[in-house]
Amino acid sequence: MAFEYIPGKTVFHRLDPRTKIVFFLTTIVLEVLWGDPIFLSVVLVAVLLLARLCGVPRNVITSFVKAVIFFIVGYCMLTMFFLKPPNPHLLFWLVRSEWFSLPIYVETLVQMLGLMAKMLGILLCVRLLLMITPVTDIVLGLVKMKFPVSFGIAMTTTFGYVPVLIDENRKIGEALRSRGWKSGGYNVVKKLKALLTEMLVPAIYVSFKRANEIAIALESKGFSYNISDRTFVKELEFTGNDYIAITILLATCFFGVLTSDMFLGYGTFDGLTLTLVKGLLGIHD
Amino acid sequence: MTKVGMEPTSRPSTIGTATLDVRGDEIVIEDLTYSYPGSTRPAIKDINLRVKKGEVLMVTGPSGAGKTTLCRCINGLIPHFFGGKMRGRVVTHSMVTTEYDLSTICFFAGTLFQDPSSQLVCPSVEAEISFGPENYGVDREEIKRRVKECIKVARLEGYEERSPHTLSGGEQQACAFAAVMAMQPTIYVLDEPTSELDPLGSSRMLSLAMSLAKAEAKTMVIVEHKMEDLANLVDRIVVIDKGEIILEGSPRTVLEEGAKIMEKIGLKPPQVTLLASTLKREGIELHTLPITLEEAVANFSKLLSESRKVAPSHKYTRAIPEEKKVIIETQGLWHIYPRGPTIALKDVDLKIYEGDFVAIIGQNGSGKTTLVKHFNGLLKPTKGKVIVDGIDTTKASTVDLSRIVGYCFQNPDHQILKRTVREELEFGPRNIGVPVEEIKERVMGAAKKTELEHLLDDNPFNLSKGERQRVSVASVLALKPKVLIVDEPTTGQDYKRSKGMMDLMRELNREGKTIIVITHDMNITAEYVERVILLKKGGILADGGVREIYSQPELLSETFLKPPQITRLSQMLEEYCFPKDVLTVEEMQHIMVNVLRGV
Numbered sequence: 001m002a003f004e005y006i007p008g009k010t011v012f013h014r015l016d017p018r019t020k021i022v023f024f025l026t027t028i029v030l031e032v033l034w035g036d037p038i039f040l041s042v043v044l045v046a047v048l049l050l051a052r053l054c055g056v057p058r059n060v061i062t063s064f065v066k067a068v069i070f071f072i073v074g075y076c077m078l079t080m081f082f083l084k085p086p087n088p089h090l091l092f093w094l095v096r097s098e099w100f101s102l103p104i105y106v107e108t109l110v111q112m113l114g115l116m117a118k119m120l121g122i123l124l125c126v127r128l129l130l131m132i133t134p135v136t137d138i139v140l141g142l143v144k145m146k147f148p149v150s151f152g153i154a155m156t157t158t159f160g161y162v163p164v165l166i167d168e169n170r171k172i173g174e175a176l177r178s179r180g181w182k183s184g185g186y187n188v189v190k191k192l193k194a195l196l197t198e199m200l201v202p203a204i205y206v207s208f209k210r211a212n213e214i215a216i217a218l219e220s221k222g223f224s225y226n227i228s229d230r231t232f233v234k235e236l237e238f239t240g241n242d243y244i245a246i247t248i249l250l251a252t253c254f255f256g257v258l259t260s261d262m263f264l265g266y267g268t269f270d271g272l273t274l275t276l277v278k279g280l281l282g283i284h285d
Numbered sequence: 286m287t288k289v290g291m292e293p294t295s296r297p298s299t300i301g302t303a304t305l306d307v308r309g310d311e312i313v314i315e316d317l318t319y320s321y322p323g324s325t326r327p328a329i330k331d332i333n334l335r336v337k338k339g340e341v342l343m344v345t346g347p348s349g350a351g352k353t354t355l356c357r358c359i360n361g362l363i364p365h366f367f368g369g370k371m372r373g374r375v376v377t378h379s380m381v382t383t384e385y386d387l388s389t390i391c392f393f394a395g396t397l398f399q400d401p402s403s404q405l406v407c408p409s410v411e412a413e414i415s416f417g418p419e420n421y422g423v424d425r426e427e428i429k430r431r432v433k434e435c436i437k438v439a440r441l442e443g444y445e446e447r448s449p450h451t452l453s454g455g456e457q458q459a460c461a462f463a464a465v466m467a468m469q470p471t472i473y474v475l476d477e478p479t480s481e482l483d484p485l486g487s488s489r490m491l492s493l494a495m496s497l498a499k500a501e502a503k504t505m506v507i508v509e510h511k512m513e514d515l516a517n518l519v520d521r522i523v524v525i526d527k528g529e530i531i532l533e534g535s536p537r538t539v540l541e542e543g544a545k546i547m548e549k550i551g552l553k554p555p556q557v558t559l560l561a562s563t564l565k566r567e568g569i570e571l572h573t574l575p576i577t578l579e580e581a582v583a584n585f586s587k588l589l590s591e592s593r594k595v596a597p598s599h600k601y602t603r604a605i606p607e608e609k610k611v612i613i614e615t616q617g618l619w620h621i622y623p624r625g626p627t628i629a630l631k632d633v634d635l636k637i638y639e640g641d642f643v644a645i646i647g648q649n650g651s652g653k654t655t656l657v658k659h660f661n662g663l664l665k666p667t668k669g670k671v672i673v674d675g676i677d678t679t680k681a682s683t684v685d686l687s688r689i690v691g692y693c694f695q696n697p698d699h700q701i702l703k704r705t706v707r708e709e710l711e712f713g714p715r716n717i718g719v720p721v722e723e724i725k726e727r728v729m730g731a732a733k734k735t736e737l738e739h740l741l742d743d744n745p746f747n748l749s750k751g752e753r754q755r756v757s758v759a760s761v762l763a764l765k766p767k768v769l770i771v772d773e774p775t776t777g778q779d780y781k782r783s784k785g786m787m788d789l790m791r792e793l794n795r796e797g798k799t800i801i802v803i804t805h806d807m808n809i810t811a812e813y814v815e816r817v818i819l820l821k822k823g824g825i826l827a828d829g830g831v832r833e834i835y836s837q838p839e840l841l842s843e844t845f846l847k848p849p850q851i852t853r854l855s856q857m858l859e860e861y862c863f864p865k866d867v868l869t870v871e872e873m874q875h876i877m878v879n880v881l882r883g884v
Binding site for chain 2: 004005007134135136156157159160161163164167168171172174175176177178179180181182198199201202205206209210213214215216217218219220221222223224225226227229230231232233235
């Protein structure tokens with residue numbers, strides 16, 4: 001399931017949710033500031049390493065990567081085909097004809113690799129955060145960080161709602177397949193068409209119905225009673241580990257800023273990797 | 286704001302309690318008529334009802350009679366959430382519902398809905414149970430204490446951190462109930478709380494509710510179809526039909542005086558009551574009309590010992606299977622879900638013959654649905670083989686197998702996708718490439734069989750649940766499968782509808798179709814099927830004729846089931862040599878008449 005919490009007793013599990021939110025924000029800051037594939041791969045490897053240290057089974061990670069990789073690669077390829085950087089250096093022609101040509105530039109290739117590492121890094125980081133922190137704790141952390149309580153509760157129930165929707169859609173898919181419906185197999189266009197034309201109607205109907213039922217359940221449990229004076233059963237407390245982790249994270253953030261466009265510039269997309277590649281190919285500006 | 290044991294502050298009622306004349310009643314409904322927005326027909330009309338503190342009230346009636354609407358009026362969802370037109374008034378715990386906030390009313394009136402998964406909103410069991418008290422600002426330590434206690438009462442220890450959506454149906458309902466219990470309401474509104482549960486699971490849920498009512502003087506309003514389970518537990522029964530109260534009184538009064546009316550609107554009294562009243566028509570009268578099994582045993586024992594009669598020695602004959610063609614076969618079938626991982630099926634060897642009418646029964650989570658999903662290829666074996674009409678399912682897709690095995694899902698909403706019933710029925714045959722002319726023929730044939738001809742141009746989303754369920758069967762029949770699987774066809778339906786559905790299955794079976802029914806409904810199974818496959822924890826516990834299996838209550842109880850009430854009555858009259866495998870009221874009536882008249 002997409003938002004499953006995997007209970008564990010590692011030091012990372014025991015960190016305060018606010019620390020984990022800072023970890024998440026740090027990763028996002030790095031992913032935003034950097035564009036260089038080498039720098040971003042380091043972040044990606046760090047997230048993967050952390051996931052293993054947290055005891056997340058390897059197959060959980062691989063199945064997640066498998067699920068998102070087509071989307072990421074597809075998106076990055078499109079970006080590569082249609083982006084033309086200033087002052088580009090041609091690497092080779094992917095297609096070259098009278099009517100249609102697709103040049104591959106050194107710059108776009110490097111940028112695409114960076115983008116792939118960036119997207120995978122962000123997604124894995126979100127996934128890791130949810131795997132080692134119960135959603136209720138994240139919400140509590142956010143509320144303690146002065147986010148509005150109603151936002152927090154809305155987020156909790158949304159996360160509670162996602163597995164229900166996934167399950168409902170699985171059932172719809174099964175019911176349709178039992179009536180000879182072909183979901184399009186591996187052909188993306190056919191699959192999309194089948195999904196849009198057939199599965200959408202029951203999916204929308206059922207999700208509206210479900211959303212209504214959940215709204216009823218929330219109301220009948222006093223959700224809107226006095227939201228600002230609500231009790232949170234769980235208490236949060238910072239420990240020594242949290243302070244150490246936050247210091248490390250802030251230092252990393254500082255390093256990120258230092259290597260970004262604003263200062264040294266090694267981490268940007270025309271930073272370290274592009275310089276290395278150009279050097280290897282003997283390209284001089 | 287005080288936290289512990291505090292009653293919610295709210296806008297003061299504009300009508301003072303002095304004028305309400307609640308006389309200590311927890312629920313007072315006066316001249317209530319209500320229509321949903323956009324509807325001209327009232328869902329309930331002219332309802333007058335009072336429920337005392339600590340009283341247990343059962344509300345029953347055919348599907349669509351207005352029972353759920355009544356519940357929504359009591360807990361304030363009507364009119365606060367649903368809007369619509371409301372006349373008359375409802376006073377819940379001395380609060381006129383229109384004058385108070387919904388959340389204030391819900392503090393006193395906790396509600397448990399029919400479908401457990403639709404009311405679980407939190408990511409863990411513990412969070413789910415503490416959610417209500419947290420919203421009401423109850424003290425932290427008090428919440429912790431309540432959560433611990435409720436988890437214990439609902440027998441959910443060890444599941445604290447699990448997502449409620451990964452629990453079985455029975456556990457989910459227990460969790461939803463625990464979440465209501467943790468709010469400590471004074472009124473419990475339970476809307477068909479056991480419809481998704483196996484027989485022993487339902488008994489457990491009901492006895493939990495009863496113990497709360499007795500020990501803590503909680504007021505209970507229970508909407509149920511299962512009169513057999515509730516007749517001896519509730520203080521009063523209210524029968525609703527077409528939005529109006531048509532019968533009201535103690536269970537005994539309602540069952541004694543309302544038998545004919547109930548029969549007319551398609552409700553079924555407890556089997557023992559039905560037996561006694563049919564015997565009365567034959568001139569055999571008991572001292573009192575039994576409404577529970579215990580009463581029936583006492584009454585009939587007395588009658589039999591007075592007449593010194595015993596049944597002739599009985600030996601049930603086991604039907605010898607004829608040489609029939611195997612249509613579905615599983616060989617050493619294992620299925621392991623990767624999550625967990627959970628072993629859902631272990632080493633299942635099974636043969637289903639052409640023309641069989643089989644019921645697959647077993648407790649919640651015993652693997653019934655997992656097993657049948659292998660028959661049309663929705664699931665593939667982790668180990669072992671499934672052969673359907675000579676085809677190994679690992680080598681065929683669900684699309685191919687849908688020509689042989691039709692699968693009707695429990696909830697018709699999952700498969701309705703077209704604007705008219707006709708298009709809906711055409712969908713399947715078109716998918717498998719049936720020629721246009723033949724599609725028309727098939728659609729007409731399927732519509733005729735399911736009595737949907739007059740609705741072919743209607744929008745399926747506008748039909749009643751019973752009709753939608755028939756659309757879902759027809760849409761599968763249009764594929765002309767040899768085997769038809771129906772998943773829980775009678776869940777949440779009244780007796781009349783359940784019977785209608787099962788009559789259709791019987792007819793299809795007589796025409797040569799193999800029918801496989803997944804169900805908890807032991808009475809329906811006894812009445813219709815020939816063969817029963819009993820599952821327990823993913824394995825086959827027993828497989829045989831329905832009489833053979835139902836005559837072994839100890840076997841059934843191993844998988845949280847119990848034989849129909851009439852079968853249990855016969856089993857309890859063993860000392861008078863009654864057979865252990867009586868299946869229906871008619872059969873029991875026949876035996877009883879013969880015994881007492883000495884035939």
